[in-house]
Amino acid sequence: MKREDWIRPYFSTHTWRFALIVFLGLLTALCASALMFTSGYLISKSSLRPENILMVYVPVVLVRTFGISRSVVHYVERLVGHDTILRILSHMRVRLYRLLEPQALFIRSRFRTGDILGMLADDIEYLQNIFMRTIFPSIVALAAYVVVIAALGWFDPAFALLMAFYIALLIFVLPALSLYVNKARNRQLKQKRNQLYQKLTDAVLGMGDWVISGRQATFVNDYEREEAEVARIERSLSNWSKWRTFAAQGVVGAVVISMIYWAAQMFAAQAIDATLIAAFVLVVFPMMEAFLPVSDAIDKLPQYTDSLDRMAKVDQGEGEGESRNKSKHEGESEGARKNSITSGEQQASESAERAADGRAGKSRGNYDSCGNSDNHENHENHENRDNHDKCDKRSHSDSSSLITEKLVQAARQSAHIRIEHASYRYEQGSEMAVEELSLDIPQGKKIAVIGRSGAGKSTLLKLIQGALAPTSGAVTINGTPADAYAGADRIATVVSVLNQSPHLFDTTVANNIRLGRYDASEEELRQAARQARLDGLIESLPEGYLTPMHEAGQRFSGGERQRVALARILLQQTPVVLLDEPTVGLDPRTERELLATMFDAMADKSLIWITHHLVGVEQMDEVIFMEEGRIIMRGTHEQLMKQEARYRRLYQLDRPLVMKAVGLS
Amino acid sequence: MDKHTLGFKGSKLVVAVIVLLTFIHSVSILYIAIGLAETISSLFAGQALQEQVDSIAKFLLAFFIRQLTALLMQKIAYRYAETAGRELRKQLVSKLFQFGPRLVQSEGTGNVVTLVLDGIAQFRTYVELIIPRMIGTAITPIIVLGYVCWLDPVAAIILAVTMPILIVFMILLGLATKTHMGRQWKSYRLLSNHFVDSLRGLETLKVLGQSKAHSDTIERVSDSYRSATIKTLRMAFLSSFALDFFTTLSVAMVAVNLGLRLIEGDTVLYPALLILILAPEYFLPIRMVGADYHATLKGKEAGKAIRAVIEKGEAEAVKLASSPSAHAAEQAKWTWTKDSTLTLKEVGLKHEAEGPASLDDIHLTLRGMKKVGVIGASGAGKSTLIDILGGFLAPSSGDVLLNGESIKRLTEEGWRQQLTYIPQQPYLYNSSLADNVRFYTPDASEEDVKQAIAAAGLDQVVARLPQGMDEVIGNGGRSLSGGQEQRVALARAFLSKRPIMLLDEPTAHLDIETEYELKETMLPLLENKLVLMATHRLHWMMEMDWVIVLEHGRIAETGTHEELLERKGLYYEMMRMQMEGVDEG
Structure with a gap:
């Protein structure tokens, strides 16, 4: 997707509104000019001392009318402009959301640089400026250009040509020159600013280390040197724009002189009335006001490239900083693992979308080549057609059509998950993230999964969630492929997920829990909260269940926040629950209490629990150890304790005293 | 201004x-x-x-x-x-x-x-x-x-009168907008946050199966946000409208007034034109202030x-009141040796004057080189104690004595030079691995860096990197796993040869095998140093020479692991609880 795709389509969808904005903008400029024109005329006419005051009645009324209407029209113009932009923004939000939605489970691993989602939201806000400050003023100037030249051409075509030249200097030559001259500087500035940002973020995050190292002064000097570099570029840009304004004013001066000369000639030739001399000369200044801002408006263009690029990337499926690392693949480290996910999710959403394709019977590609089709907008149609062939050539596995309501209802009651020789690789030629994995999870079985980062635990969960379809082998729920459930968007009725940092939304506590199931009754909601041992806490809040989360959130500890999320998935009433290290970062006591609550509430459910240490594993039916995509140890806690020295060693780390049996009864 | x-x-x-x-x-x-x-x-x-x-x-x-x-x-x-x-x-x-x-x-x-x-x-x-x-x-x-x-007093009066009217109007409109905004603020905040909140929670929505349906909500909320914004803008733009309106109207009035007086012969063309040209200039400065507001x-x-x-x-x-550069003699005062003692006397810390104390009445003496464990529930004050000892925070009450000399606080350059600090997630700079290891001692030789890397058990990792120890790591470079990050921090600490090590929860977030291996590497590196480790992973306590148990910002008990078990106090309780595992029900 190209940058322009976040801008250009809106010209065709909002043509009339854009036209209205330009018309009002033009009208504002015309009113301002007309005010000076009629004022000049009025005074000249009056100075001839006409016999009757009625002789100047019309110009008197016009002067007042233009004076008033200028500000009124300008006010309306601004409101219409903002209303239109906000409509566009609202559309952009939905569009961005729909682009991100299929990738939801992979965003975190894809965009590693900070708060990418927050940045994207800001980008959309920022893009309103490109319309308000660059596009609209430029079009208004262009329209005014046409009107002015046409009006002058009516008096004197030759002079109109001269004016056309002058104004072209202002609205074409200077802006283009400006863009051209500053191109290198803008690029350099952007690069340096990014470096500064990086450097500062680095230092702020590692401030403790800087402080302890005693090398702060080194950093500050270093940093200031780079700032000075940036300041130098900024200064040269600013100087350029000041001299450009000066040159533009020079053009205005030339226009005034030409106008005086022309008006005098016309008057001498009896082509215009004496009263129009003042009118013509005075109109120059307000008229030029419409053209002078164009250079500044165009100068701002490079500022938007960052935002536009970022948003375009969402479509291309290429994360920030991701491309840089791409070449450095190496199966072992977590980083490489994460990198490969970039392409993994393409497959993921491909499979999901493929499934959807089959069902909907129309082209609904994934975001990289066919992403635009997710937008139900006319202006995207040509895009779709371009991509249509590509999309159609994909094999349409009709798996999601296997999903019937009956199947879903059955799986809701009892889900038997079978993983048979499943392997998954994120990229052709890369190592298997999960290899030859077999697991049988009948309804109610509880499994703990342990392994290092990069061992394939998360991939395993994504396979069960149906977010990924195995490269070979099968992952089925009651005999139907898990990715078919996901493709039909019904997986959430069977499998729920509690991860390390579930998002709590900025709404009431009750609404946060209700997200699990919208049609849950009040009683069911309270029941879920009770099961999560949250009822006492919620009832102690000033507004109980209706307390806004952002107020309650400050009072909630990490463990309590997890309990809210727990209540939410309990309300979801799925037979299978995936737990992805839900207790990392909690202290041992909180961890134990939360685990006890969870196990208690999920007694009948199947549980696949990724955990980083061994607290609570005794309660599981099976413990599996993963390494490099394979299961290297499996069995119940007791079996592993008996058979595996390695397991005993780890258990000893977690429970040193049980092993030593020192003084504890 | x-x-x-x-x-x-x-x-x-x-x-x-x-x-x-x-x-x-x-x-x-x-x-x-x-x-x-x-x-x-x-x-x-x-x-x-x-x-x-x-x-x-x-x-x-x-x-x-x-x-x-x-x-x-x-x-x-x-x-x-x-x-x-x-x-x-x-x-x-x-x-x-x-x-x-x-x-x-x-x-x-x-x-x-x-x-x-x-x-x-x-x-x-x-x-x-x-x-x-x-x-x-x-x-x-x-x-x-x-x-x-x-030139013409009448025109001047018209212009002069406009200015105060203008200013009064703008103040009134400003106030009206403010009250309007105040009333709207709460719903406004919700609406404007909705989109970013939705994006941040996208993953959660997806696993809840709500993500597809949510795009309609976004559309609806976006729309009400728009109408709320436009309502506010209608007010907000009024002030620039007033500015526009009164200035252009004033110019128009001057023009009409001049025209009428010209007809009556009160004035002539030249001054009238002059005034007409000057009238917009009179208002220009204030309009520019408005535009840049x-x-x-x-x-x-x-x-x-x-x-x-x-x-x-x-x-x-x-x-x-820290001294930026410590002299050699000054430096000697801070140097920690096996005979040094550090005493905290009645030390307390309150982050806000009125708020609850994070630490209260801490009495503590550390002597020479030994390994000290700091444990307690979250919020018991473990990190705050490490912060005070690390010189990140000055205690708000009590006294600190170094070798018997009262120094009040440890936030001095000289003291910090004695320390290395390993938090839960040590920050890696966007630079080469070697530079990251060299962080405390930029002049260290290649040989020493290699040795440090080996000591921290990173040599195998380095061997696999395409650029070896010149591989760029940190944000934007190759990312390392949590265990590897800790090893870089360990190598850093090893290379610096600084006598005091502060560790704040170094292994709690790691998977148990990584934790196990890291511990194996770490233990020898903790020898012959003053080590302070705050953690809630109890297995570390067996390796410590001395344990401080904190509760609600106070020291509950201190002693060796064995002594504390004997006492059957808080420490014993914590151990017992952890050993029992998770009770069902």
């Missing part, structure tokens, strides 16, 4: 020069009008164009001077703003470092970075605009009005926020 804008080097000269230039600027405006009015009225009277050369030259010269003075003023203001921004940034950055990581923690990394980069830029824009605008508003209208008054407001707020941080830092600096 206040003391904060003018508090920087060279401000007096800048103001003086800009005042002078504004004066010339204003006079040139008068001459532009005179030149034009002369030319037009002469042409009107039927004189030949050739006779107007003088007047046209007058206009051109004045026009040139006007643009030139404007250019100069902008340049001067820009230079000054640049200086002001730089000075302020220097203050801010050095305060940040003085204040250390705690400020960053309370303000958030993103906010601090934004404040330094964007905040300073906004402040600079503010300074750049506000000085010429304010001086222009103070001088130009008065000169123009004075000249108009001399938002840009300046932002910069003003940013300046305020920055100064708040600096002042906070200054208040703290009085408490810290």
Whole structure:
């Protein structure tokens, strides 16, 4: 997707509104000019001392009318402009959301640089400026250009040509020159600013280390040197724009002189009335006001490239900083693992979308080549057609059509998950993230999964969630492929997920829990909260269940926040629950209490629990150890304790005293 | 414009020069009008164009001077703003470092970075605009009005009366907008946050199966956000409308009034034209202030926020009073040896004067090289104690004694030079692995770095990296796993040979095998140092020479692992609970 795709389509969808904005903008400029024109005329006419005051009645009324209407029209113009932009923004939000939605489970691993989602939201806000400050003023100037030249051409075509030249200097030559001259500087500035940002973020995050190292002064000097570099570029840009304004004013001066000369000639030739001399000369200044801002408006263009690029990337499926690392693949480290996910999710959403394709019977590609089709907008149609062939050539596995309501209802009651020789690789030629994995999870079985980062635990969960379809082998729920459930968007009725940092939304506590199931009754909601041992806490809040989360959130500890999320998935009433290290970062006591609550509430459910240490594993039916995509140890806690020295060693780390049996009864 | 804008080097000269230039600027405006009015009225009277050369030259010269003075003023203001921004940034950055990581923690990394980069830029824009605008508003209208008054008092009265009406109206509208915004604020905040909240929670929505349906919600909320915004804008734009309205209307009134008096013969064309040309110039400065209002407001707020941080830092600096460079003799005083003692006496810490104490009445003596474990539930004060010992925070009460000498606090450069610090997630700089290891000791030799890397068990990892130890890591470089990050921090600590090691929860987030291996590597590196490790992973306590158990900010008990088990106190309880595992039900 190209940058322009976040801008250009809106010209065709909002043509009339854009036209209205330009018309009002033009009208504002015309009113301002007309005010000076009629004022000049009025005074000249009056100075001839006409016999009757009625002789100047019309110009008197016009002067007042233009004076008033200028500000009124300008006010309306601004409101219409903002209303239109906000409509566009609202559309952009939905569009961005729909682009991100299929990738939801992979965003975190894809965009590693900070708060990418927050940045994207800001980008959309920022893009309103490109319309308000660059596009609209430029079009208004262009329209005014046409009107002015046409009006002058009516008096004197030759002079109109001269004016056309002058104004072209202002609205074409200077802006283009400006863009051209500053191109290198803008690029350099952007690069340096990014470096500064990086450097500062680095230092702020590692401030403790800087402080302890005693090398702060080194950093500050270093940093200031780079700032000075940036300041130098900024200064040269600013100087350029000041001299450009000066040159533009020079053009205005030339226009005034030409106008005086022309008006005098016309008057001498009896082509215009004496009263129009003042009118013509005075109109120059307000008229030029419409053209002078164009250079500044165009100068701002490079500022938007960052935002536009970022948003375009969402479509291309290429994360920030991701491309840089791409070449450095190496199966072992977590980083490489994460990198490969970039392409993994393409497959993921491909499979999901493929499934959807089959069902909907129309082209609904994934975001990289066919992403635009997710937008139900006319202006995207040509895009779709371009991509249509590509999309159609994909094999349409009709798996999601296997999903019937009956199947879903059955799986809701009892889900038997079978993983048979499943392997998954994120990229052709890369190592298997999960290899030859077999697991049988009948309804109610509880499994703990342990392994290092990069061992394939998360991939395993994504396979069960149906977010990924195995490269070979099968992952089925009651005999139907898990990715078919996901493709039909019904997986959430069977499998729920509690991860390390579930998002709590900025709404009431009750609404946060209700997200699990919208049609849950009040009683069911309270029941879920009770099961999560949250009822006492919620009832102690000033507004109980209706307390806004952002107020309650400050009072909630990490463990309590997890309990809210727990209540939410309990309300979801799925037979299978995936737990992805839900207790990392909690202290041992909180961890134990939360685990006890969870196990208690999920007694009948199947549980696949990724955990980083061994607290609570005794309660599981099976413990599996993963390494490099394979299961290297499996069995119940007791079996592993008996058979595996390695397991005993780890258990000893977690429970040193049980092993030593020192003084504890 | 206040003391904060003018508090920087060279401000007096800048103001003086800009005042002078504004004066010339204003006079040139008068001459532009005179030149034009002369030319037009002469042409009107039927004189030949050739006779107007003088007047046209007058206009051109004045026009040139006007643009030139404007250019100069902008340049001067820009230079000054640049200086002001730089000075302020220097203050801010050095305060940040003085204040250390705690400020960053309370303000958030993103906010601090934004404040330094964007905040300073906004402040600079503010300074750049506000000085010429304010001086222009103070001088130009008065000169123009004075000249108009001399030409034609009636027109001057019309212009003069408009100004106060304008100002009163704008104040009233400003107030009305404010109350309107205040009423709307709560729902406004919800609406404006909705989208970013939805994006952040996208993963959660997806696993809840709600993500597809949610796009309709986004559309709906976006729409109500739009209508709420437009409602507010209708009010907010009224003030610039009023500015527009009254100024253009005033010009129109002047024109009509002049026209009528021309008919009556009270005045003639030349002064009437002159006044007509000057009338918009009279209002121009204040209109420019209005146009730049938002840009300046932002910069003003940013300046305020920055100064708040600096002042906070200054208040703290009085408490810290650290000497920037410690002399050799001074350094010797801080050097930790096997005979050194450090005593905390009745040490307490309150983050806010009225708030609850994070630490209270801590009595503690550390002697020579030994390994000390610090345990307790979350919120018991483990990290705060590490912060005080690490010199990140000064205690708000009590005394600290080093080798029996009262020093009040440990926030001194000399003390920090004794320490290495390994937090849960050590930060890796965006630089080569070797540079990261070399962080405390930039001059260390290649050989020493290799040795440190081997000691931290990183040699195998390094061997697999394409660039070896020159591989770039950190944000933007190759990412390492949690265990590897800890090893880099260990290598860093090893290389520095500093005698004291502070560890804050170094392994709790790691999977158990990584933790196990890391512990194996770590234990030998902790020998012959004073080690303080805060953790809730109890297995570490077996390796410690001494254990401090904290509860609610106080020391509950201290002793060796065995002694504490004997006591059957809090420590015993914690151990017992952990050993029992998770009870079902």
